[in-house]
Structures are given as C-alpha cells and as structure tokens.
Amino acid sequence: MKYLFLGLAIIFEVIGSSFMKASEGFTKWFPSAIVVIAYLICFYFLSLALKMIPLGVAYAIWAGLGIVLTAAVSVFIFKQKLDLAAIVGIVFIVIGVVIMNFFSKTSH
Template identity: 75%
Template sequence: MKYVFLSLAIILEVIGSSFMKASNGFTKAGPSVITVLAYLICFFFLSQALKSIPLGIAYAIWGGLGIVLTAIVSVVVFRQTLDIPAIIGITLIVAGVVVMNFFSKSAAH
C-alpha cells in the first residue's frame, strides 16, 4: 500500500504542477483551485507513504518521477521543448533514483 500512496502523491504533484502552469501565475481561478487541491492531497498521500518508506528514498522517488512526468506533460500539453542538457540532467536524476533503490541499504522494500 505504501507505494500506492507514493504513486498517488506523484500523480497529484504532476497534476498540481501542470495546473500551476495553466493558472497563469494564479490569475485564473479554476486552475489555481485545482493546483492547491492537488498539492494538498498530494502531501497527504506522501505523508502516508512516509509512514513506512524512509524519507530520503520516498522523496527521491517522488521528486525524480515527478520531474520526468512533469517534463513529459510540458512537452505534450504545453508544447515546450527539452534540449540535450535537460534530457541528460533528467536521465541523471532517474539514474540516481535507480541506484538508491537497487543498491542502497537505506531503501526499505
């Protein structure tokens, strides 16, 4: 269940970030409300995941997957582009999360 909570937190974080972009600096009410609600619920689910996943591991997964999924949304929905340095940076973040999860004794599985 802990990874279900973490997955929900990640999805809601991506939704919150995406609607933050759509809120145009919190000048549009609908996207602004969705941003706030998505982040509130996101942090609730993250707090539930943290009951059984170490903070560093949970945050690395949450942040890493959040970056990847948000980058995908920015390309697909907002038609933004990622250059080679951005792609390399995202790849390094993902590699770090993988190393932590598969090789660190800190990871709780």
C-alpha cells in the same frame, strides 16, 4: 501499499504543477483551485508513504519522478522543447532513482 501512496503523491504533484502553469500566476480561478486541491491530496498521500518509507528515499523518488513526469507534461501538453542538457539531466535523475531503489540498503 507504501509505493501506491507514493505513486499517488507523485501523480497529484504533477497535476498540481501542470495546473500551476495553466493558472497563469493564479489569475485563473479554476486551474488555481485544482492546484490547491492537487497539492493537498499530494501531501496527504506523501505523508502516508512517509509512515513506511524513509524520508530521504521517499523524497528522492517523489522529487525525481515528479521532475521526469512534469517535464513530459511540459513537452506533450504545453509543447515546450527540452534541449540535450535537459534530457541528459533527466536521464541522470532516473538512473539515480533506480540505483537508490535497487542497490541502497536505505530503501529497504
């Protein structure tokens, strides 16, 4: 259940970030409302996950996967380009999350 809560927090964080771009600096009301609602839901689920997952581990996973998924949204939805350095950095983030989850005793 703890990783379901964390996964939902990540999904709503990505939704909030994506609609923040669409809100054009909070000048469009509908995307702006989605940003606020998505982040409220995101932090609610993150708070539930933090009852069972250590803060450092949960935040690393939340931030890392949020970066990866937000970058994917920027490429596929907003048609933005990632250069080689950005791709390598994202790969390092994924490797870090995998190492933390499979090899760190902190995450158990």
